[in-house]
Amino acid sequence: xxxxxxxxxRQNHARFLEELKAFLRIPSISTLPEHNADCRxxxxxxxxxxxxxxxxxxxLRETEGHPLVYADWLHAEGKPTVLVYGHYDVQPPDPIExxxxxxxxxxERDGNIYARGAVDDxxxxxxxxxxxxxxxxxxxxxxxxxxxxxxxEEEVGGEGIEAFVASRPAQLQADFALVSDTEMFAPxxxxxxxxxxGMIYTEIEVRGARADLHSGMYGGAAPNPxxxxxxxxxxxxxxxxxxxxxGFYDDIIPPSPxxxxxxxxxxxxxxxxxxxxxxxAQLVGEPGYSVLERTWARPTLDVHGMPGGFIxxxxxxxxxxxxxxxxxxxxxxxxxxxxxxEQYKGFVAKIVPTGVEVEVxxxxxxxxxxxxxxxxxxxxxxxxxxxxxxxxTVFIRSGGSIPIVGDFANYLGLPSVMMGFGLxxxxxxxxxxxxxxxxxxxxxxxxxxxxxxxxx
Ligand code: BES
Ligand code: MN
Ligand code: MN
Numbered sequence: 500x501x502x503x504x505x506x507x508x509r510q511n512h513a514r515f516l517e518e519l520k521a522f523l524r525i526p527s528i529s530t531l532p533e534h535n536a537d538c539r540x541x542x543x544x545x546x547x548x549x550x551x552x553x554x555x556x557x558x559l560r561e562t563e564g565h566p567l568v569y570a571d572w573l574h575a576e577g578k579p580t581v582l583v584y585g586h587y588d589v590q591p592p593d594p595i596e597x598x599x600x601x602x603x604x605x606x607e608r609d610g611n612i613y614a615r616g617a618v619d620d621x622x623x624x625x626x627x628x629x630x631x632x633x634x635x636x637x638x639x640x641x642x643x644x645x646x647x648x649x650x651x652e653e654e655v656g657g658e659g660i661e662a663f664v665a666s667r668p669a670q671l672q673a674d675f676a677l678v679s680d681t682e683m684f685a686p687x688x689x690x691x692x693x694x695x696x697g698m699i700y701t702e703i704e705v706r707g708a709r710a711d712l713h714s715g716m717y718g719g720a721a722p723n724p725x726x727x728x729x730x731x732x733x734x735x736x737x738x739x740x741x742x743x744x745x746g747f748y749d750d751i752i753p754p755s756p757x758x759x760x761x762x763x764x765x766x767x768x769x770x771x772x773x774x775x776x777x778x779x780a781q782l783v784g785e786p787g788y789s790v791l792e793r794t795w796a797r798p799t800l801d802v803h804g805m806p807g808g809f810i811x812x813x814x815x816x817x818x819x820x821x822x823x824x825x826x827x828x829x830x831x832x833x834x835x836x837x838x839x840x841e842q843y844k845g846f847v848a849k850i851v852p853t854g855v856e857v858e859v860x861x862x863x864x865x866x867x868x869x870x871x872x873x874x875x876x877x878x879x880x881x882x883x884x885x886x887x888x889x890x891x892t893v894f895i896r897s898g899g900s901i902p903i904v905g906d907f908a909n910y911l912g913l914p915s916v917m918m919g920f921g922l923x924x925x926x927x928x929x930x931x932x933x934x935x936x937x938x939x940x941x942x943x944x945x946x947x948x949x950x951x952x953x954x955x
Pocket of ligand 2: 619
């Protein structure tokens with residue numbers, strides 16, 4: 500291990516953490532237009548930091564949404580090139596009253612740093628940046644060539660970065676990508692994520708009467724769009740969680756028997772997961788599949804919210820003119836967003852109750868991905884993780900989505916090393932999001948070692 504870069508990281512850890520707090524104070528919520536300026540501030544903070552630590556060609560690249568940040572350092576002649584990826588945007592903090600400390604006032608408690616974006620993904624981005632800084636400051640160079648590309652729209656589908664990657668710019672020529680936006684399977688257990696689900700995020704809008712109506716005067720004769728919407732939603736899935744859209748499961752490529760066997764040997768306690776992570780009376784889902792299979796290797800359909808109608812306190816007797824539902828489907832390898840959306844839209848059109856009209860809109864889409872594990876960069880990553888964590892790496896998939904990982908593979912032919920340092924109880928997208936401070940520290944050291952191992 501490079502003792503000098505690691506030593507630099509250890510000596511500067513307190514400062515690294517203070518800087519991360521400053522990054523976390525910027526409410527870069529990509530989905531809320533009132534935070535557009537904050538997103539730009541976060542992008543600028545990254546650009547300033549990239550220049551300060553000695554990266555070159557630092558630039559903000561405009562998109563139709565929030566800017567990309569690019570930088571590189573290409574002086575490791577004859578060595579491979581890594582494309583380092585992360586996102587500086589965060590999810591909205593609501594419900595705000597559930598936070599113990601305010602979401603954009605980072606707070607240390609019991610070995611964690613709490614803030615929106617702590618683990619997803621600002622803390623992990625900062626670990627990447629600090630690993631680069633440690634090499635540059637300790638040795639004046641990097642072990643391999645590095646390009647850095649950060650986006651500010653991951654949480655809203657990543658349209659801007661996809662367009663950039665799809666144009667296959669010379670700036671993105673690399674041998675592999677390093678993505679730090681995933682979790683470890685358990686505390687202290689070094690983990691590489693080798694598969695992600697894709698998704699389609701949609702909206703169903705149901706329209707009935709020309710305007711809102713008095714439910715006493717018209718109830719019984721006028722169609723109710725919320726009832727119609729509920730009927731549509733209820734027909735999408737059966738009681739076992741099986742999706743009823745015809746053909747939906749046709750193209751799925753199931754995990755190999757070897758991969759399933761490896762999942763069975765992971766330290767997974769289903770009852771502990773139910774109680775501590777999910778907190779529901781029972782787990783649900785397709786019979787015959789383990790929880791890991793259900794969340795990693797089977798598609799799902801979820802409803803996120805049903806805007807419209809009367810949602811204030813108290814009662815209002817109205818038949819709303821329209822109702823909407825936000826519905827997403829997670830897709831697994833073999834499925835494509837295009838085909839899944841056509842199948843879904845076609846099926847919804849067939850089950851529209853009488854008296855209403857329905858429109859199905861696609862909000863964003865991303866491909867599922869599986870990364871090949873037989874490549875030198877994955878092997879280098881396991882060597883690096885062994886040095887830092889003193890343990891063999893486990894390979895997992897995740898049920899979440901990072902659309903750009905599929906795009907890196909499809910447009911640039913890049914395998915991604917998804918080396919992430921989140922923990923299962925980090926409350927991603929939820930109140931009291933946190934990042935374990937030890938994981939921040941060892942995450943930096945892991946990336947320092949990985950860059951060295953990738954040079955071998
Ligand atoms: N970092 C997550 C994805 C993730 C979560 C990977 C947990 C591995 C473990 C990412 O920021 C995310 O939340 N993605 C969205 C993508 C969507 C909005 C296109 C998701 O999965 O909902
Ligand atoms: Mn993320
Ligand atoms: Mn996220």
